[in-house]
Structure formats: C-alpha cells, structure tokens
Amino acid sequence: MPLDLTFVRSQFPAFASMDNNEQSFFENAGGSFACSQTIDALTAYYTDTKVQPYSEFGSSARAGNQMDRSRERWAEALGVATDEVVFGPSTSMNTYVLAEAFGSLLGAGDEVIVTNQDHEANTGAVRRMADRVGATVKEWRTDPDTGLLDIDQFASLLSPATKLVTMPHASNIVGQENDVAKITGLAHGVGARVIVDGVSFAPHSIPDVAALDADVYLFSLYKTYSVHQGLMVVRNGLLDELPNQAHFFNAGYPDKRLSPAGPDHAQVACAGAVLDYVELLHVAHGGSEGDALRVACANVSSLWREQEDSLTPQLLDALSGRDNVRLLGPASLDAVSGHRCPTIAFLTLEQEPAVVASSLVQRGVQTSASDYYAVRVLDGLGVDVDRGVVRLSFVHYTGQTDIDRALNALDDVLG
Ligand SMILES: Cc1ncc(COP(=O)(O)O)c(C=O)c1O
Structure with missing residues (x-):
C-alpha cells in the first residue's frame, strides 16, 4: 500500500498556510515541519x-x-x-x-x-x-x-x-x-x-x-x-x-x-x-493497533522511503543531465539498498549559488545556498565554501506537485 499523501499532509498544519499551498518546502534538512501531534x-x-x-x-x-x-x-x-x-x-x-x-x-x-x-x-x-x-x-x-x-x-x-x-x-x-x-x-x-x-x-x-x-x-x-x-x-x-x-x-x-x-x-x-503520528500512519496503512512500536516504526519507515524513492530520481536526473551544474553525491539510488537520502546539493557553474537559490525562491521553491556547516566535505570536493551550494532536501510529505514545481523552476533558472 503506497503512502496516502493526502492523509499525511492533513497531519501537518503548516500545509494549511498560504505560503505552503503556493510554494514547496525544500529546506527539510534544516528543520522539518512539526506534525499536529507535536504541536497539540x-x-x-x-x-x-x-x-x-x-x-x-x-x-x-x-x-x-x-x-x-x-x-x-x-x-x-x-x-x-x-x-x-x-x-x-x-x-x-x-x-x-x-x-x-x-x-x-x-x-x-x-x-x-x-x-x-x-x-x-x-x-x-x-x-x-x-x-x-x-x-x-x-x-x-x-x-x-x-x-x-x-x-x-x-x-x-x-x-x-x-x-x-x-x-x-x-x-x-x-x-x-x-x-x-x-x-x-x-x-x-x-x-x-x-x-x-x-x-x-x-x-x-x-x-x-x-x-x-x-x-x-x-x-x-x-x-x-x-x-x-x-x-x-x-x-x-x-x-x-x-x-x-x-x-x-x-x-x-x-x-x-x-x-x-x-x-x-x-x-x-x-x-x-x-510517535503517535507514526502509529496513526501505521494503522492507516494496514497495521494493527496492538503492534509493537518498533514494528510500526519499521513499517512506516518503509512507506516513507518508498514515497521518497519514487521522487528522488526525478531531481537527480534533472540535475545530473545539465552541463552547467555539478551534482554532489550519487546521481541515482543505491544499486544495492535502492535508497539515497533526498538531500540533494549541487553547485551551479555559471551563476552564483546564492543567486540561483534566490531565483528558485522567487518561483516558489523554498531553498537556500550555504555551506550547511559541512565545510570539510565541500572543501574535500573542491567547492568554494564561501560561495556554498544550493540544496533541495525533501521528506515523505513532499509530493509530485512539489517536485514538478522544482523541476519547472530549475528549467527556468538554469536553462
Ligand atoms: C547532519 C547534521 N548533524 C548535526 C547537526 C547539528 O544538529 P543540531 O542543530 O541539533 O545541533 C545538523 C544540523 O543541521 C546536521 O544537519
């Protein structure tokens, strides 16, 4: 059973705000939205x-x-x-x-x-x-x-x-x-x-x-x-x-x-x-209320990963296929595990990363350019740490509409 995204998003009050209806949040590695169970x-x-x-x-x-x-x-x-x-x-x-x-x-x-x-x-x-x-x-x-x-x-x-x-x-x-x-x-x-x-x-x-x-x-x-x-x-x-x-x-x-x-x-x-949110998701996707919490966590984690893995390759392909971008990290899901964290950083070769990030934000893609406090790995990759990189990070509540928004904005901004 695939993850029910409408149900998932109904558990995150942030999606009810104007900003997040008309824009897409790609700064999840900086901090995710809180579920309503946390807020309540x-x-x-x-x-x-x-x-x-x-x-x-x-x-x-x-x-x-x-x-x-x-x-x-x-x-x-x-x-x-x-x-x-x-x-x-x-x-x-x-x-x-x-x-x-x-x-x-x-x-x-x-x-x-x-x-x-x-x-x-x-x-x-x-x-x-x-x-x-x-x-x-x-x-x-x-x-x-x-x-x-x-x-x-x-x-x-x-x-x-x-x-x-x-x-x-x-x-x-x-x-x-x-x-x-x-x-x-x-x-x-x-x-x-x-x-x-x-x-x-x-x-x-x-x-x-x-x-x-x-x-x-x-x-x-x-x-x-x-x-x-x-x-x-x-x-x-x-x-x-x-x-x-x-x-x-x-x-x-x-x-x-x-x-x-x-x-x-x-x-x-x-x-x-x-963890109440996790259990709710577990039961909404065929799990039993009496299941051990660890079982619910494992099941929900699989659902999250499946949802992410269905979207990640689209962004990786769009970035790795461009001459004016250097994608950092694997360009596909791992051949053995079938996963790659959807934390996707890239260097723009013709425009300043900060300018690209700002152009993406103007097109409704909430992102940024930074070193993300990972200066040693950037340095190791030969990246100018002061200019930083653009990062699009998403999680299980991200949907195809968000990815489409990002893909269109990337086309627009990067050519
Ligand atoms: C991979 C990683 N490790 C550690 C930290 C530091 O976490 P905290 O902000 O809770 O100190 C961060 C924060 O961005 C991070 O991304």
Whole structure:
C-alpha cells in the first residue's frame, strides 16, 4: 500500500498556510515541519502542566510522567533500553558534552578516527578534545570526486590504538547512507567506540539503533517532525564508563549524567508525540493497533522511503543531465539498498549559488545556498565554501506537485 499523501499532509498544519499551498518546502534538512501531534502536545503541556515536574501535585506529576513516557516511547521506537536514551538541547550540545566526557578517557598514544563527510557538529568538538589530550586524529577522507566514504579505507585506518570513531549515518550534503553496522563491527573488533550522527538519516527512516550497534547514536528531533531537542542513545555500557558531566549528586541518574543543563521540560515531555503520528500512519496503512512500536516504526519507515524513492530520481536526473551544474553525491539510488537520502546539493557553474537559490525562491521553491556547516566535505570536493551550494532536501510529505514545481523552476533558472 503506497503512502496516502493526502492523509499525511492533513497531519501537518503548516500545509494549511498560504505560503505552503503556493510554494514547496525544500529546506527539510534544516528543520522539518512539526506534525499536529507535536504541536497539540506542546499546547497541552503549556496549558496544563507548565510547572516544575516530579512533585506530588497533579499537574507536576503529570508533567513528570509525560517526560518519562517520552523516553520510554523513544527507547521502544529505537529498539534500546529506556536508560540509554538521553535528551539534550541539540545534537551539537550533545556531541560537545560527549567530547568533554571522552576527554577524560583518552590521552597520548590513543587514536581517534573522524571523517570529513560529517556536519561539523559531529567532529569539531571531538577533534578539539583529541588535540587537547594529545590523542592522534586520523581523518577518514571522502573521495574528491564523489564525496563518498570507502569502507576499505576505514579498515586501513583502524589499529589497536583506535579508541573512538565518529561518523555520519548519512551526509547532509552528498546524501550517502553509510553502512553503519559494518563499520561498528570493524571498530568494535579493535575495541573502539563509535559515535554515529543520524541527524540526516532519521527523518527518512526511524533507525533500529540496536541493529546498527553504534555506541552512541544521535539525531535532532526538530528535523524529525518533533520538538527542538537532540536525542542521543548511549549504549553498550558506555554511559557508565564515561565520567559524569552533570552535578555530582546527579551521577547516578542515566538521563542526567550527560545532560549538564536543566532539561527543557516541555520539549522533553512532548518529544514522544511524533510517535503517535507514526502509529496513526501505521494503522492507516494496514497495521494493527496492538503492534509493537518498533514494528510500526519499521513499517512506516518503509512507506516513507518508498514515497521518497519514487521522487528522488526525478531531481537527480534533472540535475545530473545539465552541463552547467555539478551534482554532489550519487546521481541515482543505491544499486544495492535502492535508497539515497533526498538531500540533494549541487553547485551551479555559471551563476552564483546564492543567486540561483534566490531565483528558485522567487518561483516558489523554498531553498537556500550555504555551506550547511559541512565545510570539510565541500572543501574535500573542491567547492568554494564561501560561495556554498544550493540544496533541495525533501521528506515523505513532499509530493509530485512539489517536485514538478522544482523541476519547472530549475528549467527556468538554469536553462
Ligand atoms: C547532519 C547534521 N548533524 C548535526 C547537526 C547539528 O544538529 P543540531 O542543530 O541539533 O545541533 C545538523 C544540523 O543541521 C546536521 O544537519
């Protein structure tokens, strides 16, 4: 059964606004629209339970219960234990805190592998930490033509001294989906821990984190139809191994050890509401109400991917077939997986990317030109980072009408 797009779009109030009826949103990798379940939960929280949580009085107890429930629901969705789920203000803050914590464990003689395919959030703090403690940083570099990472090259960088690997599940520029399970297997073979940035992957498929076996898996809920929070799963005993980063008396609380800031109660409490949307979609597409949340997530992820994969090749063909454009990343869906993240960046060779982005916006295609904080991958591809690239990123609620609008605008602007 294909994804019912009319039903999907009815769950996103943003589509009712004038702007989004007459224009098409292609900046999803920057932040997605929120589903009505998220918006309603926030309104209800601020109306009914905007008090300090976890006291005995009604509104406070309800607030605390809702926060706990968010963690439990996300743990179920991702296939991990509740104690392994940590919320933080953003993925960048979560990686910063993680890097601080790893800094106490690493030192001279240890090696850290980072990639140049990452968004800066997933390597900057780790690179700085390694420099500070005297650990060696090895860079797993992308191919200068394709921007892709090669696993054989990764294997050649591993050594018994490798203690930590950071990598993206999917790139926010070239849309490559890396084989995380294979990479974690190799890294664990030498005893290294692996941090995976799933920010560009999770909006397209709710990851089975247990199957990937990453020690840390991070993503940003505000790009996944939910609230502005970072979610971080810390597994395989690592949470206890890393030194506490919170107040000393909070060391025994798994949800607090890596959250030095006081949590945003409302956002944490409402973070799970998007999973009600996922369950609703599951049931609307033939699933049973009694199915486990992980089952619903897997089914809905397949529906999302099918919808995206039916549209992605149209944009890839339109861009790769032009002489005046350099498409970054794969020009087709992956031959084996049949997927490619619909995060499609390109360099315009005759016009400034900023001018092209602005011309597309004038034609109702909501996009931008930027380095998207992925300066190292752009640099590796030989792109002038100051000029940036244009990016068209979409998700499962994007329809053929949106793609047609983008294709017409590209014809008009690029010739
Ligand atoms: C791939 C990727 N990783 C990490 C981040 C940082 O996430 P946050 O904004 O939650 O700090 C972003 C943000 O755009 C991103 O695209």
